[in-house]
Amino acid sequence: MTASKVYFMDMRAGFKNSLTAKLMRLMDAGGISDIIGERDLVAIKLHFGEKGNTAFIRPIFISQVVEKVRQLGGSPFLTDANTLYAGTRGNSVSHLTTAIENGFAYSVVKAPVVIADGLRGGAFEPVKIDMEMVKTAYIGKEIHDADALIGVAHFKGHEVTGFGGTLKNIGMGCAARKGKLDQHSGLSPKVKKKKCIGCGLCAEHCAQKAISLIDKKAEIDPKLCVGCAECILICPQGAIDAQWDSDSPRLQKKMAEYAAAVINKKRGKSLFINFITSVSPACDCYGHSDAPIVGDVGVLLSKDPVAIDQASVDLVNKQPGLDASCLSSGKGPGQDKFRAVYPRIDWEVQLDYAQGLGLGSRSYELINI
Numbered sequence: 001m002t003a004s005k006v007y008f009m010d011m012r013a014g015f016k017n018s019l020t021a022k023l024m025r026l027m028d029a030g031g032i033s034d035i036i037g038e039r040d041l042v043a044i045k046l047h048f049g050e051k052g053n054t055a056f057i058r059p060i061f062i063s064q065v066v067e068k069v070r071q072l073g074g075s076p077f078l079t080d081a082n083t084l085y086a087g088t089r090g091n092s093v094s095h096l097t098t099a100i101e102n103g104f105a106y107s108v109v110k111a112p113v114v115i116a117d118g119l120r121g122g123a124f125e126p127v128k129i130d131m132e133m134v135k136t137a138y139i140g141k142e143i144h145d146a147d148a149l150i151g152v153a154h155f156k157g158h159e160v161t162g163f164g165g166t167l168k169n170i171g172m173g174c175a176a177r178k179g180k181l182d183q184h185s186g187l188s189p190k191v192k193k194k195k196c197i198g199c200g201l202c203a204e205h206c207a208q209k210a211i212s213l214i215d216k217k218a219e220i221d222p223k224l225c226v227g228c229a230e231c232i233l234i235c236p237q238g239a240i241d242a243q244w245d246s247d248s249p250r251l252q253k254k255m256a257e258y259a260a261a262v263i264n265k266k267r268g269k270s271l272f273i274n275f276i277t278s279v280s281p282a283c284d285c286y287g288h289s290d291a292p293i294v295g296d297v298g299v300l301l302s303k304d305p306v307a308i309d310q311a312s313v314d315l316v317n318k319q320p321g322l323d324a325s326c327l328s329s330g331k332g333p334g335q336d337k338f339r340a341v342y343p344r345i346d347w348e349v350q351l352d353y354a355q356g357l358g359l360g361s362r363s364y365e366l367i368n369i
Helices: 019-029 059-071 092-101 141-145 166-171 177-184 201-205 230-234 248-266 305-318 337-341 348-356
Strands: 004-009 041-045 075-080 113-115 124-128 136-140 148-154 156-158 162-164 211-214 217-220 270-276 298-302 364-368
Touching: 004 019, 004 305, 019 059, 019 298, 041 059, 041 141, 059 075, 059 148, 075 092, 075 141, 092 113, 124 141, 136 141, 136 177, 136 248, 141 248, 148 166, 148 248, 156 337, 162 166, 162 305, 162 337, 166 248, 166 270, 166 305, 166 348, 177 248, 201 211, 201 230, 248 348, 270 305, 298 305, 305 337, 305 348, 305 364
Parallel strands: 004 364, 041 075, 041 148, 075 113, 148 270
Antiparallel strands: 004 298, 124 136, 156 162, 211 217, 270 298
């Protein structure tokens, strides 16, 4: 298979060579001008970080991506879809508030923030893909409708997929709440009887009338449930939750198919950036971030979502593990840091499967900027 080009900048800087200037050169070298047309509405997909998390990408770097899109005649907006769990990004109001509090205000990034799947995650576009795991993907409508896509991912560890990079940022991150539930479970949400107080709010809000109160406890009829997952967000007691799928290979494959649903519509109009900085061992969806497992490595850019993730994991694994991190093994250069943190997770599944879907190649040529 032909090796894909992956462009790399390290984190060295000087008074004549700032990191923001290097990022601009990285985008030019990687061909950002090829994907942005005059008056294109450009979705810059990133993770704004949960409240209390500090490992997410610094807004000043995102402002450079915004500036470059504007220079090319595009109209950029920052975006993400609401979360499946009821955290500080579970609906658009709290999601926007969290984004602003974490530094992604217009005054900083010079672009509006648009939540891709509406107020409570119900604004999606069904995309028919007829793949092995997913027949129809539910993509946040504003991302689906954008003319071009720039995925900007914070590369870090992940407790279910081993690591999270471009494929997760696009596959899971662009899915509306219904799509996230589809990937994580595929089953109707469940009611935790001990927490349910029988207030009836979930039943009142269920458009499908799939929820009823039986003996003063909520019950969900799986035959009527359409998997919108809005009840998880509505419940004031936190008594409704997804039936989380612990099968990592299955989730990774679904995630890759969802990435295909997003990217296939934007072939030739997509670009991907991975920030290998503050490489925390777990997802930015937590309200905290543990010490990095390796030092800051740099920033990668590619038009190939598979190659950029492969190059990212390779670069992380080449680094010595940090003594102050959670790593108790795998600290040596060349050792697998992600398997050391999550020994039961085979992170290669997402890369192999995405390559098999034609999303890209695990072979790459690393080009230093």
